[in-house]
Amino acid sequence: MIAVDANGADRGPAAVAAGVARSGVEALVFGPREALAECGPRAEIVHAPTLIGGDEEPALAVRSRPEASIVQAAEAVAEGRCEALVSAGATGAVLAAALLRIKRLRGVHRPALAVVLPTLERPTLLLDAGANVEVRPEHLVQFAYLGACFMQACMGVERPRVGLLSVGEERAKGTPDVLEAHRRLAERAEAGERTFEFHGNVEGFDLPRATVDVVVTDGFTGNVALKVMESTSAELGRAIRQQLARGVLPRVGGLLVRAPLRRLRERIDPERIGGAILLGLRKPVIVAHGSFGPVGIASAIRLARRAVDEQMVERTAAALAAAGVLRSGVGGSVAQQR
Amino acid sequence: MIAVDANGADRGPAAVAAGVARSGVEALVFGPREALAECGPRAEIVHAPTLIGGDEEPALAVRSRPEASIVQAAEAVAEGRCEALVSAGATGAVLAAALLRIKRLRGVHRPALAVVLPTLERPTLLLDAGANVEVRPEHLVQFAYLGACFMQACMGVERPRVGLLSVGEERAKGTPDVLEAHRRLAERAEAGERTFEFHGNVEGFDLPRATVDVVVTDGFTGNVALKVMESTSAELGRAIRQQLARGVLPRVGGLLVRAPLRRLRERIDPERIGGAILLGLRKPVIVAHGSFGPVGIASAIRLARRAVDEQMVERTAAALAAAGVLRSGVGGSVAQQR
Structure with a gap:
């Protein structure tokens, strides 16, 4: 129930x-x-x-x-x-x-708010999307497990690829906390982590591209990134409709492309996913x-x-315990x- | 020269x-x-x-x-x-x-990398877009002046509206550093700041919407936000072209809407602006x-x-000195x- x-x-x-x-x-x-x-x-x-x-x-x-x-x-x-x-x-x-x-x-340490991004390809989970505006490296490491276990249990991704959000792909890019989280996740990967595959750093570019299954970040950056993504889609859609409404030929064209655009919108419809998940x-x-x-x-x-x-939840608890990353x-x- | x-x-x-x-x-x-x-x-x-x-x-x-x-x-x-x-x-x-x-x-304190966002309405400047992955409140305060003076001098905005990027509009939302920067900027506004108008916090939603003329943030968040915005536009554009390429009727429609879509792309073309500015x-x-x-x-x-x-540069130096926010x-x- x-x-x-x-x-x-x-x-x-x-x-x-x-x-x-x-x-x-x-x-x-x-x-x-x-x-x-x-x-x-x-x-x-x-x-x-x-x-x-x-x-x-x-x-x-x-x-x-x-x-x-x-x-x-x-x-x-x-x-x-x-x-x-x-x-x-x-x-x-x-x-x-x-x-x-x-x-x-x-x-x-801290529950995280996770959101399945409205990407066009396969789903990507972003966490934290706003529950914790400040995090420490050990929080980011736990988020990797929380996100991976959700994708396994609820989205059927066997061994999720996890990326750490930063300002460049190189492992030396980011804040000291991000570098430390990267080091710890890489260490776990080398030790044969089974719950997920650590992809290394990902960038803002990767969020709409579904480069990885799980994107780990602090709740400040994650919240901003999510809102930028939502708003950019919405504004672009609005601008396209405006442009199509001008002149007769584009209007006819607009009628003809309405169905494909609707299909596109349905693919990125957040209602299909069901909302954010507190992990x-x-x-x-x-x-x-x-x-x-x-x-x-x-x-x-x-x-x-x-x-x-x-x-x-049971899978998450087991994975965190097995990895030795509990508080x-x-x-x-x-x-x-x- | x-x-x-x-x-x-x-x-x-x-x-x-x-x-x-x-x-x-x-x-x-x-x-x-x-x-x-x-x-x-x-x-x-x-x-x-x-x-x-x-x-x-x-x-x-x-x-x-x-x-x-x-x-x-x-x-x-x-x-x-x-x-x-x-x-x-x-x-x-x-x-x-x-x-x-x-x-x-x-x-x-620190130069900032500023980028004019490819918004559809009037231009919005985002800084820092990646020069400083970690910043203190006094850096954020200076960024407000650096950004405002650029918009005045180079974009003809008489008294730019400056927003501080955070996870909510309320002044109590954000990291401790963001809250402190908000407090200082609000204090300056109350003291009759002339260089810019402090709008308060803005959210990720506001970046593509041109809510303000200048968005101030740290270089980590700014870099991620900029890349999310660019990539979301690009991916959406690609998906629309793919959808239009399917079936005969949508293809005819696609031909008819090609011109308005090109006009739209030209409006958000980053080459029109000229790149990022080190302030x-x-x-x-x-x-x-x-x-x-x-x-x-x-x-x-x-x-x-x-x-x-x-x-x-001269205007920036004068504004920083007049405001008493120099190092x-x-x-x-x-x-x-x-």
Whole structure:
């Protein structure tokens, strides 16, 4: 059973309810009961009208408002009533509720927000996309495992290629923290790392090109890069439509190319993926984009279901432990943890 | 007279020579004499066949090879024989030669690499685009002045709007260094800053949207953002052409929309701008893109000419001094400097 927080989506709780119904997945839905009539036969409803908004201080709001839908939904996952969490609410609130209730995986420094990039070729995962504006090398190393295990479990990539985002391909390019993370990842690769293949540094150029399966970076750079990519696509699309609207011949041409352009747009449609994933927690947590309609919400719920069924969290824990990259004070290998 | 380093461009010194001729600007051209026959009537040639490549350690190469064309060209500027430097060679080598020979403006912490973004609306300057992978708040504050004075002098923007790149618009969003830079810039704005208007934080979304005239960031984030933007445009353009090539009707449509798409491409053509600008040095330095042909090289040379004629460097020095944001140990105001 997937816990779904129905509050906070731009199109309101009813759009989330429609997404629940569309997903066909068993769900426990938290939100204002009167808006959740159309959740479908496989959903149970918990009346939880209280919303934590994007303009509130998330940790404070989560602590002081246990009745909020996102807190109740996270609680249901923490208690084992549900197996994963999906919300289209404010990212900060979801992150705070997940951290405080569901909690980090043992030995994980920081959960990361991962996003499947709208690339044209195969999917590329970018993390961190904004959960941690400052990171240390050991965080970046863990992100490589978090991202690789997601791509294995949920996207069927057997041995993901992991790239470290920097300002040049050469291993000497980057900030001191990036150089140190590169050194550690290269060391692990030489030691015969099985979870992923370390590709070395990648550049901004590589994000839309799907050079690797996972791009690891800090949450500041990742957030900026993601937004630049989204906005460049949107602005270019807008400019093309404007140009096509001028003159008669281009307009006729525009009609004729409309179908191929639509196909292209569908290929890069974020609703197909289901949103961002919070990795490094004890249960799968999906942050659907606030703008998603029922299609996107259904994708998010199915993604959560897949993460549970494919044991994403268990695989991640095992990979981190086997690699000996857990936070110090926590067993450094599977053997030690037993 | 503009010093032009003809070595290092992808299309070879002859393409640079053609750009010199096309510019119509007086130039002193450094490169292999045999390839520079077509520099036009307003150019003098200095035979300097030695190239510093992109794979060399720049500072070391500049120090040990004074005969290299980029070093001789920078020297000509340092000695006052030329007023500005243009090169299509490796950015690192140009930066090293400029730092070692032309030198920083008095009181400037770090020169920054600035790039006019290929936005569709009015031009937006991004800096730092890669000269400094790590920066402190005082560097970011200086970048605001460097960028604003360039936009004033070379792009005719009377009072540029400056944004600080972060992960959210709210002033509490960002790394500690970004928050501190925000605080200082806001303080200057409240004190009646005349050189620019501080817009506050901008996000990755804003880069292609021309929300502000100048976007200030560290060289790591700026480099990644610029490359993501370039690559997203290129990949999307490629995908559109692929889609249009399928089927007969779309192909006919494709023919009809070819002209408007070409007009669009021309509007975002980086060769129109002339390349990246190294700001914070004692003379204007332009790094033309390695891929530029004669059109781009000519734009770069004209941009250098404009920076000289419009006294970009002198305006920058005056603005930094008036604002009291010079490196400590250097006079903090114009009055003190006299």
